């Protein structure tokens with residue numbers, strides 16, 4: 001589903017954010033991407049949506065070479081990928097329902113499709129009862145659930161979550177990760193960047209650790225930190 005081959009990213013500032021990174025993520029996998037701040041986690045995720053283009057190497061998403069993609073093809077790539085972030089950006093003057101509907105409308109979906117899919121997505125994240133609320137009326141955890149519904153409503157092949165629990169209390173954090181796992185079990189490939197040790201250690205999923213732009217560990221049932229021998 002995702003393949004990085006010998007990828008190096010140097011920003012114009014001169015910072016090398018990723019160096020000779022090789023990573024394969026299969027369809028329906030769940031991956032925790034861990035590492036300290038500045039390690040290159042966000043840069044890696046941005047390669048997949050082509051917000052960042054590598055200086056060297058190849059990035060393949062859903063069998064397409066993203067590095068060779070024409071700008072006109074990028075919107076199609078982005079439709080395959082749902083994203084949620086630490087900073088939850090909902091439209092403040094629209095209801096929960098409208099926030100989710102908007103994501104579907106921009107893909108050219110019909111009104112009947114919107115009427116069918118928006119409640120399904122809100123139901124999945126347990127937010128259908130708040131459909132008429134405005135973002136300012138929601139807790140942080142509830143906002144993140146709406147952001148997740150918005151990412152899901154377009155039925156992405158891949159879901160990228162960049163520190164999605166970074167601003168949430170422990171209970172809401174676990175709810176969000178439980179939802180990501182549920183979505184993953186339905187077949188969506190999920191990559192979650194995090195530095196929440198409790199979460200990573202609780203779930204024992206594949207852990208890919210980046211330090212200083214290099215992958216230093218890739219374990220199938222990993223924990224946050226490599227266990228010292």
Ligand SMILES: Nc1ncnc2c1ncn2[C@@H]1O[C@H](COP(=O)(O)OP(=O)(O)O)[C@@H](O)[C@H]1O
Pocket residue numbers: 011012013015016017035036037038039040041042043044
């Ligand atoms: N747009 C940018 N321009 C220049 N340097 C950047 C940019 N984005 C990130 N960096 C640098 O690249 C490195 C990796 O950053 P990032 O991918 O955001 O790491 P992480 O998400 O793991 O905290 C850091 O040194 C960061 O300062």
Ligand SMILES: [Mg+2]
Pocket residue numbers: 041042043162
């Ligand atoms: Mg980051």
